[in-house]
Amino acid sequence: MQKSIMRKSLHRTVAVAFVCTTTVLSSACSSTEKPAAVRQADAVVVHEQWVKAVDSGMTAAFAELENSSDAPVRVVGASTPASSRMELHEIVSGDSGSMVMRPKEGGFVIPAGASHVLSPGGDHLMLMDVTAPLTPGLSTEFTLEFEDHSTATFAAQVRDFAGAQENYEPGGGDSHAAHDAPSAPAHSG
Template sequence: MTVLSPRARRLVAAGAFLPLVLAGCSAGSTAPGRSADAVTVTDQWVKAADSGMSAGFGELRNTGGTPVTVVSATSPAAGRLELHEVVPDADGAMVMRPKDGGFAIPAGGALTLRPGGDHLMFMELGTPLRTGSTTEVVLTFADGSSTTFSAQVRDFAGAQEEYAPGHGA
């Protein structure tokens, strides 16, 4: 029986693994990229709230060569999360409503989630969102891939929009 030193065992293991790594990196690969691999999330934060609802914001940047669409989101902080937009109603008042079709992020572009605009609506909060804490958010894309990020909870007094009729909590 041959006994290998720890260094020799590492080299053998690396030699067995290297072809697998190189196969995944070949220039001729035709496998499509996952949306989650092309999207980065920066400046992410969630509005502090004791109960009920809150909202999440940040910048979603698509570094890929094709458009991607966020179709849903989840967080352990909320019973449900909705993708929302703020639009004028028939009387010109700004109202929140679910974003039909999700959040589209153009190839090589970005989408800013901001107060008074597109945002993540945290509904049915399970526990208070306290300033300085963080919460995880999972974004799911149209291709089924997903990405997880942490968002800091911050105080914010603005953006007290109303719901569009029929879309309240």
């Protein structure tokens, strides 16, 4: 009888140990925790950044935004101490057929593993109210805000650039004040 009790006790101990081990392994293998997502700002590298020199008013900044992640990222805002207000802009054909710039609805999408170029005559960062002259040779800091609320900061060199006249169309409606928006820069090597 003693052997029978010991055998039953041993079977229970083995069964409990098996159930506990199986439960622990099952929990570990089927964990619902996802790996930490990469902050969008950490996935973007800024290249070839510069801003057009200006004494006052409006100007624009340009760069190549490279996304090193395997998911698209979206720039939804920008700021700089050099301007009291900034907008993300695109250039489109206006009602009159002339090229106009206006705020880019939804921001700039940078595809996975690709780049989005901010260039004269295309998408750009628009400094709406420059707070002090931007003189060639200086640099100024910019902060990009991404859809996930992360931010990335970079410095851009101020350069002389003779740009074309484009109209500003704030809400995609009537054309407002024209300003000196850059077109294509001279290749500097």
